[in-house]
Amino acid sequence: MKNGDAGRPPGEDLLVETRGLTKRYGRRITAVDNLDLAVRRGEVYGFLGPNGAGKTTTLRMLLGLIRPSSGRARVLGERPGAPDGLARIGALVESPAFYPYLSGKDNLRVMARYADVPWWRVDEALMEVELQGRAKDKFRKYSLGMKQRLGVAAALLKDPELLILDEPTNGLDPKGMADMRALIRELGSGERTVLLSSHLLGEVEQICDRVGVVRKGRLVAEGTVAELRGREGLLVRAEPLEEASYIAARLEGVEEATVVDGTLRLVADPERSAEINAKLVSAGIRVSELRPAEQSLEEVFLELTGRETV
Numbered sequence: 389m390k391n392g393d394a395g396r397p398p399g400e401d402l403l404v405e406t407r408g409l410t411k412r413y414g415r416r417i418t419a420v421d422n423l424d425l426a427v428r429r430g431e432v433y434g435f436l437g438p439n440g441a442g443k444t445t446t447l448r449m450l451l452g453l454i455r456p457s458s459g460r461a462r463v464l465g466e467r468p469g470a471p472d473g474l475a476r477i478g479a480l481v482e483s484p485a486f487y488p489y490l491s492g493k494d495n496l497r498v499m500a501r502y503a504d505v506p507w508w509r510v511d512e513a514l515m516e517v518e519l520q521g522r523a524k525d526k527f528r529k530y531s532l533g534m535k536q537r538l539g540v541a542a543a544l545l546k547d548p549e550l551l552i553l554d555e556p557t558n559g560l561d562p563k564g565m566a567d568m569r570a571l572i573r574e575l576g577s578g579e580r581t582v583l584l585s586s587h588l589l590g591e592v593e594q595i596c597d598r599v600g601v602v603r604k605g606r607l608v609a610e611g612t613v614a615e616l617r618g619r620e621g622l623l624v625r626a627e628p629l630e631e632a633s634y635i636a637a638r639l640e641g642v643e644e645a646t647v648v649d650g651t652l653r654l655v656a657d658p659e660r661s662a663e664i665n666a667k668l669v670s671a672g673i674r675v676s677e678l679r680p681a682e683q684s685l686e687e688v689f690l691e692l693t694g695r696e697t698v
């Protein structure tokens with residue numbers, strides 16, 4: 389690779405890049421299998437997969453906590469675990485050990501001192517996770533959601549370019565989950581890049597710009613939520629169905645017409661629905677329903693992950 393002109397090392401617009409990343413445990417377990425991952429600067433990337441798919445193992449490799457069996461990874465242009473890279477990454481992969489009898493703020497002060505972070509970052513990080521009002525309460529009095537937010541604040545102390553969060557809503561109640569989702573959206577809205585893992589589709593669907601779906605250690609799909617959902621379409625209930633299909637297939641703007649389960653599925657721009665309806669009706673077809681039909685991300689996910697439990 390050649391050096392870039394912008395003063396940044398090459399490849400810096402891909403904050404995370406892996407090639408053939410693999411982690412085996414013994415002969416029988418391949419936790420991560422030939423993974424090619426690319427996380428772009430400024431995006432919120434959702435690493436989505438069922439339990440045991442290899443998400444945590446991947447994140448641990450990216451942080452240099454474990455070594456890959458083969459393949460390579462660059463994080464912020466550095467090899468995983470390199471001090472220069474780590475100084476620009478904040479991570480919440482294992483729950484950090486907080487002192488139960490210290491306040492949230494004092495816990496962060498201790499960490500800031502260890503990490504050689506200026507003291508004023510403690511207040512900023514507390515504000516970012518909206519814990520400033522409870523900063524002086526002892527950690528043990530915090531709800532699970534607050535504890536998790538303090539973990540995020542700890543990851544933010546270095547004001548990192550890249551924030552890596554492993555299942556950040558795990559174990560939280562619905563309100564705690566919603567708060568955490570809102571927080572992640574906020575954290576990822578500016579320059580900062582966020583890589584988060586999740587086994588919950590709804591979660592990545594709501595927060596992420598792009599999603600990588602992992603199954604049994606392999607990346608089975610990658611793209612925006614809209615791309616993963618696939619092409620836009622229309623669902624039509626009409627009589628007689630075969631005739632409707634024949635006519636629809638010949639209409640301008642209809643790419644494909646298929647009869648599925650007693651309905652007609654059209655690959656077409658939903659904005660043309662009124663026009664398609666009018667043409668079918670004028671051809672003598674009785675149309676009882678015509679609406680946009682999107683494959684839900686859940687259907688896509690179940691297809692990709694082989695209908696394992698999520």
Ligand SMILES: Nc1ncnc2c1ncn2[C@@H]1O[C@H](COP(=O)(O)OP(=O)(O)OP(=O)(O)O)[C@@H](O)[C@H]1O
Nearest residue numbers: 413417418419437438439440441442443444445446
């Ligand atoms: N240290 C280890 N020794 C042996 N097998 C391991 C080890 N760590 C992980 N595995 C196995 O590797 C696979 C992937 O695990 P990993 O924890 O990365 O998955 P995950 O997608 O993060 O799932 P979860 O959300 O349940 O943590 C699993 O089958 C797991 O049992």
